[in-house]
Amino acid sequence: MLRTIRESFLFSLFLKVVIVTWAASTITFIVMHATPGTYADILTSDLSQYGISPERRQEIIAAYGFDRPVWQQYLLYVGNVFRGDLGMSYAQSQPVGQIIAGQIGPTMELAFASIGLALVTAVAVAVVTVRAGWFGQGLTSVLEVVVVSVPSFWLGLVLLTTLSFGLGWFPASGSQGLWSLVLPAATLAIPMAGTFVQILRPELQNEVQAPYFITARARGRRYYSAVLRHALTHAMLPILTLSASYFAFLVSGAVIVENLFGRPGVGRIMLNAVVIKDVPLVSGIVILSAVAFVVINQSVDRLILWIDPRIEKR
Amino acid sequence: QTPVSGGTLTYYQDVEPDNWNLTHVWPTPLLVLGGNVVDRLIHLGDDGEYYPWLASSWEISEDGKLYTFHLRKDVKFHNGEVFDAHAVAANFDMWKADPSTTTLRVAGLEGYEVVDDYTIRLSFTNPSAQAMWVMSVPAFGFLAPDAVKNHASDLSGDPTKMIGTGPFKVTAYTRGQGMTLERNPDYAWAPSTSDYQGPAYLDAVKISFAPDPSVRVGVLTSGQADLIANVPSIFVPQLESAANTAVWEQKSPGLPYHLDLNVQKAPMDDIRVRKALRAALDVPTALQAVYFGKREQAWTSLSPATPLVGAYNETLENSWAYNAEEAAKLLDEAGWSDRDAEGYRVKDGQRLALDWTVRASLVEDQRDTLSEALQSMVRDAGIELRRTPVDSGAYTAQMKDGDYHLTDRSMTTPDVYILRRIYASNMLPTAGVNYSRVGDPAVDAIVDPLVTSRDNALRVANARKAQELDFENVWSIPLYVRVQHFGSNKKVQGLSYDASGWLGSFYTTWLQQ
Amino acid sequence: MSQKKLLLIGGAIWALLLLAALWPQLIAGYDPIQSNPLRALKPLGTEGHWLGTDYLGRDVWSRLVHGARPAMLMGLGATAIALVGGVLLGLIAGLGGKRLDTFLNGAFDVLFAFPDLLLALLMITMLGAGNFNALLAIGISGIPTFARLMRGEIRRIRNSEFVMSSTALGVSRRANILRHILPNALGPVVVLASLFVGRAITYGASLSFLGLGPARPTPEWGLMLADAQLYLSMMPWLAIFPGIAITLSAAASVILARALRRTAE
Amino acid sequence: MNMQTDPDMLASIEGLTISLGQTRLVQNISFTIRRGQCVGLVGESGSGKSLTSRALIGLNEAVLVQSARRFELFGEDRRTAREADWRLLRGTRVGYVLQDALGAFDPLKDVFTEVRETLDAHRQGDRTSRRAMVLDALTKVGFPEPEMRSRQRSWELSGGLRQRALIASAIVAAPDLLIADEPTTALDVNIQARIVQLLAGLKSDGMGLLFVSHDLAVVSSIADYVVVMHEGRVVEQGPTAEVLGDPKDDYTRMLIAAMPARAPRGSRLSSVELPPVSRFVSNRTETSTDVALSARDLGKSYVYPDGSRVRVVSDVSFDLRRGEILGLVGGSGSGKSTVVKICMGLVDPDEGDVALFGQPWTRLPERARTPLRPRIQLISQDPLGAFDPRWTVRRLLHEALEIGAVPLRERDGQAEQLLHSVGLKPELLDRLPRKMSGGQRQRVAIARALATRPDVLVCDEPVSALDVSVQAQILDLLSHIQREIGLSILFISHDLGVVRHLCQRVMVMQKGEIVEQGEVEQVFAQPRHDYTRDLLASIPQMSGARADVA
Ligand SMILES: Nc1ncnc2c1ncn2[C@@H]1O[C@H](COP(=O)(O)OP(=O)(O)OP(=O)(O)O)[C@@H](O)[C@H]1O
Ligand SMILES: Nc1ncnc2c1ncn2[C@@H]1O[C@H](COP(=O)(O)OP(=O)(O)OP(=O)(O)O)[C@@H](O)[C@H]1O
Ligand SMILES: [Mg+2]
């Protein structure tokens, strides 16, 4: 019984992965070709500053397969993707899979660390301020709005200037060890936590008025312990969904932080790849992240369902 | 002060190359770091002449297509393999087999012949002054036969597989983060121009990549780095005046930062409009505001730092200046005498609006801030300057189509042939980078020898002439001479630059103990 | 009492922002584009330039005031697109059938994975450069986040007792969605939206390097802030004021969102 | 006697007043509870019983201001007690059964965890001993198959099961004082008797008990001392036998008179003026069928935590005739609410069909059902859960009136009338349901259901939270409407007296099946099925005075 459900979950997951892979590769391919200029165009135009003959130019275009009709390029590409071959990056002349494999570690590290940090901070702040008076809540709300609107380069620089250059507690750059993860993770986590708190607190304030919360306290739970054990579970459901979204954002959207802290990461590679139209690399990243998001979101959906089975009741 | 050996230099560079295969692409930082690891056949001196390096001597055939190099016999790769004609040939073969190579394509190298163990002859498609330059850059560096045979496909992603003959070897590398260079203790084949011979002074160089300028300055001032690349000019005075930091300045040869005016597109086809535009720009004031006086105004289409002695036409200095009345007069003459509600000049109901297309990925050095100053200045003259940054693909396409009034760029190269690339008619943007779209046989006659001739006197004369033509016809408006600022602490000594003005290698660099 | 205070503050901020956006000339004394190197980099408190001047000698206050319109348009416009698109798609996913839900979720995943930068490039190619198209790009890239949050909340609420009970009462599906499900599900989404305003402004500026979004030399908060990055350590006021302006607009949206929520209740 | 040192004195309250702003919701209440003593708190719905009992555990909302001349628990003054001091008492020394049993559980936690919570919060015992204690408490309250079914979450349980679990969670840590706010409203008479017996046992073991209830019969069987409240004041208090046997106060007298079991069938129970029926006349076109609602072979099963599939409703068939009040009684958990939900089209049956006025109903898509919905209305067992938590009473009623096609400008007036007809004041219009008393909520639910002018009314325990006098008023209202305009009512109740008074026919359900149905008098007089006999035997009777009252 249970087995078949699990199997069917995995099976439907597999189907989704296949479809999303196809969609991601196709859309990326179309868009990369719809926007003007190919990698070969850019390369040859750059090389012509050093002088390059028309024959050589043709050679380069052929070397990347741009001399073929677009539909052939497409079929070839999608065919390869489904054979598990993401192709060679134009600019880096390495297998796309290998490039991503080298970057995914630090990216995941940063994504998990910052989301974890944001969740912990947000829960702590929200729980502590559920009961705070207007002043306390006003103060923290102001802080929250400020940290959310502050751009990450600014926040990052402030953290760097004070904690790294000034006090020397943390290294300014690199990705070795936990210590170097603190500042970049904090830079990403602080605004995220601001958003989380703003969502969490009203939800919590709603939940603490529910009869079950009174029962919990009547059983001798401390107020905050009741908040943590009961109200929080309810209030966390939207946060779980949201953190899955943020995870998606962090995979390719952490460029600024990666640049600021000199960290390797998918975001940086993706940015460069888009700018120079490195189609295989862009598609590769898009495909892999789409697949990752399918898995993550499905898992979060499952988790939420496990927490609250009423969602699929009927 | 006499240099001393020892110590590890911590260096923060701004950009990390995507691809470490030196023969694949030609981004500058790659050339720079690769220069520590591989040596070349010949060395381009500061005077624009070529000197022996791994080749102790060479001959060039009459038609300029055949080069015969006699190699040094005492050179060894980092892994102990011998450097000889066969090793060179193995590298050529690797390049030939590699579809991504650009070295061969740029060089126009057609074939080679191993004459004997230490003699190799190269044949080129066309005679070209540029061939010598290509052979002097790290992209034309040689790797050990073992690396060529077993690691050709790893070179792009893993520079530790780059086993050359240079003063340093790469011992560690983490993508996106940094690499470590260690001294090659056996090094004894520095170019003949070098005052110093023998292994490098530094034990090791630890290189980190930090794209953000504020961070680089921060790590330097907080003592986490010895040397940093690319200091924004706003920080220069601060680092210069601080007790424990210093700034190293190096002007770049080649094309200074300038605006290319598209002479084929109305109204830029009217020389009066182009002249008016130049007269409307108060370049010194703009430079002062944006760069705090840390940029020297450029006067011609060639940088004064270009090695070929005499090629820079210094007579053009101060030949033009900001002159609002003249600009107004010229525009009135050209028929742009009416003004619209916003104060811009109009003719036949058309506003005098110029489209400035910018290649987004090449914007550096606060040029977007500078552009705002320029926009404000020409607005005073009644010209609207509409600056649009676009991505590289769109830029290439737009340049091809000629759909722009002006664009901007600088180009770092150690020779004057670059002037041919920007003026020759066969270099129109369909195939080249003649962005001002000058297509004139008379001009071709002047700029062609810059590449084809090996007579330096002729090349100097024609280069000067080309700059003059540029000035007279206002094909471009020079803005400033590109410079690089390095920041270091006071311990760092002996930075040396190559002919392109890049930090050539750390060979002569040493640390005060 | 405190509620009133909050509304008062919010109202004041909105009034100021609207004034700046609609009639900037009224409160800004200088031309925001005209550079004047002679008065460059005047510090805070200089006579006539109380907020100082920037590196090109432009009055920071005037630039801030003139920057309100494009910045607010960007912030509110992008947020509106993300919010409306996200809420609609989230509703469809949360209330439609299982297949529709699966399909939309897949689409969100692809859209998530699709680089914003590429989306921006696509916008330029299809629609050309310009402020509105940037707003569109940013709005669209925000849709999946909103949609998924919305969907989650809808799913949480659609089966609750009280929704069943109003179904039993005879409330039509549409009215049930509009009156009961949406208002109860909207809370987190509205918060996200109000916080998105500030993000959209800074993010919009980051696209300007591609010619999307605000064009130089137009004064715009995001651009001003981005430009000030280099000067942060030496001339912090160049960064602080646009930062404050963005934060204020975000705060104003948060307050508005709260007020809306309260009145909805 | 020195109260401070009396070890038997559990609670001693003097002059307790609870106010919200200017209004005093509870005024000047005094009573004491000793070891082994049960104080019964009875009175009008909304008179402040719940507020008083919540005050004893320190859990009234902060906006409600509390004051008292004396407020002692276990000999200690609690007037200025801090949260931390209160916490130490809660659960272990003072147990509390919340009135709203249906919402009292965290829907995301299983019942086992919830019951164990008191032990967890006070770190009592280890894992295994806690488990044993929880199972023991569940067994004591008659929770079936505690080991397996406590793994269900509260919303998978019937009302009565939840209430039993709630009582279990209050006594699991063996408190010295138990405050039970309407603890038996959702229980059938068998279970109720069992619970009363259990509480009586605990009481004789020395536990003190504050027993809030509107069921005078139950109160009389367990309380030693009775406090009668009306409009926030105590109108009468004293030993049970005295107060209930020989009431002095008019209100108390009225209460006792209003007990339906004492009145002849069909007679008026209350003296409140009945509203004109025109308000409730359905304006829908006549249908010719005689049967309003007909259920055929309904079946429904659920999967339990152990993976077994259990039929909670099987082969249920019945006809609700036009203008008839059909009672449905049966053990707690026998599937009554499930039948109701199926009839309302809120739960799809696994088998069988329901027809509404001879037309198909169950298998219709919701879209097609919606236009018919106003004709059939539900008063659900859990009124609080049935209201949108953000909506005031006014909006709730307006919405229902809108569905009843009442034009906008008339809605306010009609809403007031509706409230009036269920005995509520118009002030409540702007209240959130959460901030009302249990009985007030239930009456709002009734008002809401009547607002659409239904032809069929399905009532799932509609009067469980009402004191007898208000209950009388509601019952009068329902039978009045039924008689005058022919409303058909499916009426579920545990109170057999109410059923007997109100209904024409009755069905008895046991374990998902209807075991007996027939005319009320006949079933009550000559029950054929053993289970029915069992039920009838357990009806609590008003007993006389008790001897052991202090
Ligand atoms: N949170 C609150 N805010 C405002 N008024 C309240 C609140 N809680 C209760 N009340 C009001 O206080 C009065 C007493 O309420 P309480 O719940 O004590 O009544 P009760 O005697 O328990 O009635 P019932 O038998 O219906 O449960 C009611 O009129 C009720 O409307
Ligand atoms: N969603 C569900 N999942 C699992 N079991 C359920 C669910 N809903 C109801 N049940 C079970 O079905 C049985 C019948 O429940 P129902 O609510 O119909 O009883 P009831 O007759 O109304 O009882 P009560 O008088 O206590 O309210 C109970 O044992 C209950 O636990
Ligand atoms: Mg009550």
Ligand SMILES: [Mg+2]
């Ligand atoms: Mg029930």
